[in-house]
Amino acid sequence: MEKTVKTNNKNKTVGLIALLAAVIITIALFGFSCVSGLVPIGWSGGVESDGFMWVGSLEGRLVRINLADSSVLKTPDKLEYPQQTGLFGCSAASSCGGGASRVPVYATPAVSGNLCYIAGYNGKIYAYNTTDLATRWIYPWDRYLEAFVGGIVIGDNKLYVGCSDGYVYALDTVTGTEVGKYQTDDKIWGTPTLADNILYIGSFDKKLYALNADDLTLKWTFLTEGSIFSKPLVENGTVYIGSFDRNLYALNVADGTLKWKFMAGNWFWAQPVIVDGTIYAGCLDGFVYILDAATGAEVASPIPLNSALASTPVIYGNYIIFAAHDGFVYKIDRDTLEPVLIASFESSIDGPLALYEGIIYLQTNDAVLQRIDPETGALLPPIILVTQ
Amino acid sequence: MNVWELIIQQPLTNVLIVVAHFFGDNFGIAIILLTLLVNLAMLPLTLSQIRSSRRMQDLQPKLAEIQKKYGKDRQKLAQEQMKIYKESGIKPAGCLLPMIIQMPVWFALYQSIMLALAAVPEGLLNLARFLYPWPVVFSALPLNPYFLGMNLAQPNFILAILVGASMWVQQKMSATPSDDPRSAASSQMMTWMMPLLFAFLALSFPSGLSLYWVASSLFRIILQYRVTGWGTLRRRPSTDKAGKKYVTFESEDSKKPKAKPKDDVIITDKESLEKSRKKPSRFAKFFEGRDDDEQNEE
Numbered sequence: 207m208e209k210t211v212k213t214n215n216k217n218k219t220v221g222l223i224a225l226l227a228a229v230i231i232t233i234a235l236f237g238f239s240c241v242s243g244l245v246p247i248g249w250s251g252g253v254e255s256d257g258f259m260w261v262g263s264l265e266g267r268l269v270r271i272n273l274a275d276s277s278v279l280k281t282p283d284k285l286e287y288p289q290q291t292g293l294f295g296c297s298a299a300s301s302c303g304g305g306a307s308r309v310p311v312y313a314t315p316a317v318s319g320n321l322c323y324i325a326g327y328n329g330k331i332y333a334y335n336t337t338d339l340a341t342r343w344i345y346p347w348d349r350y351l352e353a354f355v356g357g358i359v360i361g362d363n364k365l366y367v368g369c370s371d372g373y374v375y376a377l378d379t380v381t382g383t384e385v386g387k388y389q390t391d392d393k394i395w396g397t398p399t400l401a402d403n404i405l406y407i408g409s410f411d412k413k414l415y416a417l418n419a420d421d422l423t424l425k426w427t428f429l430t431e432g433s434i435f436s437k438p439l440v441e442n443g444t445v446y447i448g449s450f451d452r453n454l455y456a457l458n459v460a461d462g463t464l465k466w467k468f469m470a471g472n473w474f475w476a477q478p479v480i481v482d483g484t485i486y487a488g489c490l491d492g493f494v495y496i497l498d499a500a501t502g503a504e505v506a507s508p509i510p511l512n513s514a515l516a517s518t519p520v521i522y523g524n525y526i527i528f529a530a531h532d533g534f535v536y537k538i539d540r541d542t543l544e545p546v547l548i549a550s551f552e553s554s555i556d557g558p559l560a561l562y563e564g565i566i567y568l569q570t571n572d573a574v575l576q577r578i579d580p581e582t583g584a585l586l587p588p589i590i591l592v593t594q
Numbered sequence: 595m596n597v598w599e600l601i602i603q604q605p606l607t608n609v610l611i612v613v614a615h616f617f618g619d620n621f622g623i624a625i626i627l628l629t630l631l632v633n634l635a636m637l638p639l640t641l642s643q644i645r646s647s648r649r650m651q652d653l654q655p656k657l658a659e660i661q662k663k664y665g666k667d668r669q670k671l672a673q674e675q676m677k678i679y680k681e682s683g684i685k686p687a688g689c690l691l692p693m694i695i696q697m698p699v700w701f702a703l704y705q706s707i708m709l710a711l712a713a714v715p716e717g718l719l720n721l722a723r724f725l726y727p728w729p730v731v732f733s734a735l736p737l738n739p740y741f742l743g744m745n746l747a748q749p750n751f752i753l754a755i756l757v758g759a760s761m762w763v764q765q766k767m768s769a770t771p772s773d774d775p776r777s778a779a780s781s782q783m784m785t786w787m788m789p790l791l792f793a794f795l796a797l798s799f800p801s802g803l804s805l806y807w808v809a810s811s812l813f814r815i816i817l818q819y820r821v822t823g824w825g826t827l828r829r830r831p832s833t834d835k836a837g838k839k840y841v842t843f844e845s846e847d848s849k850k851p852k853a854k855p856k857d858d859v860i861i862t863d864k865e866s867l868e869k870s871r872k873k874p875s876r877f878a879k880f881f882e883g884r885d886d887d888e889q890n891e892e
Contacts, residue, residue: 244708244714244716246714246716249715312715355715431729433736435718450736451732452732471727472725473732475722490719490722490723514722556716
């Protein structure tokens, strides 16, 4: 009798422990699912080269799509994290709550010669042969830097990229050896722009840097009142840059002096585009601002697209194509300034758009490469970028 | 943006960012301060919860007695229990209700911390839609995640240990001493399981969340100490007649003489009314380190 009571008590205790554990873990996981934006997903855009579209997949692979027959080739190995910290095999850097160890890719790949480069969120730069996607080199090969979020630019056999450790790195494109670096005062998540041998890059230290591309020495800096994420746009002796202080700045490329600034309702996250002296700048407040590139004056009322505009737009004929975070893609006629919805997706869009031979390419955050004919809004068959 | 985000999450997140900005872009201090502020705002509820728990603890011997007496007759047992609750002026839901009301606030605070941390690019993008159009908010972002050399966006071992330790102390202080071995076992289990689980969770999640847990636990420890003393944290071993060693728990309350039940007082004349108004408030008593029981002793 006594033994039975003891066994019952023991079972009850075990049951209580299990119940308690389940409740706590459920609350924790439920909590994480309720706060979106805790898991790094990635938003790599596509880049075309020699009839191939190159894109970083959300599972941490470089993917090559033959645009003639839509055949897909992926790198055999996924990018990897150095080690998994945390109890459940995850850490804040490696997707807490998501439970996955995949390495997201935010940077759009860059192609030069017979190599394609990709920067991983795991803190490594990879160079692959364009023919068979075999790894040519990895930088750094023996350790991991902090996460790469910004993209790569290439010029004069050098590859430039900003890192979360605050450094701008210059690597030899052929060997991957470091040929220079420049330290900013905070992390860099933005993509640099190379124009006339000057490298422009924004940092979270609120400064835009203009560096000599040859040796990464400082030419000038411009201090804004907010961190800088967006990729600078250089046109006609002016560099345009959006800051987290909600301003779009126009600066002289020669000395970084301010020409004008324009304030919106939220951050200018994506790079704007310029056509015929007019700037079309998407903002996270969901509006497209249309400004005179010379003066910064508004030339028309902002166009509401009702969702954050984080994707870099593209110019297609007389249209500017914008993709909104909520998965809607619009074309804006430059004459009428009327937005026309051309496609909508269930998944969000945060990565840059690419245009090749009249087709828009974009990666939705369900790891699918969508193809849209902007003329008619017709969707071509989507290409799944992850291994199923 | 849904109602929850608009009314709770957005204001809390913006306040967190502003506080961080005014404390030298120190997110750690902002987390601690906001946790304390929210705790202070909910002080009446927390105090009510602690007091209700304590009264429930005080009733344990009586409840155990009637359990023994009417254990087999469930209906009679329930009636007697209700009678005791009624006589003592206790509502059994009194412990739970404040806790349930507080839960959404804790959840919102946790969400705001995670949101403001913006540890990954999507987080920063998501945060943008929660921001008020205040220049200070926009220019303060992204927040500096470093606090005392720790990256609050990453798990931290030391903070995980502190989470476990502070939660253990809090659990131990508020544990109900019981002669019933089953109750004692489940109380013991709670004392260990909760801190262990939260410490393990802290090892997996951004340590900003751990800092919030530690700050909350420390606040509750101080509060618990002011209201009930060290509770079951202080214990002394004793030996019974048969020579077996037991550990008996001695709370601060057990040392105090039992509180007299309060009479319902109806003030009918002006003089008494003025006298009663001159008495310090319940909060004043709490901050002076006096509690109801001590008042009764007076």
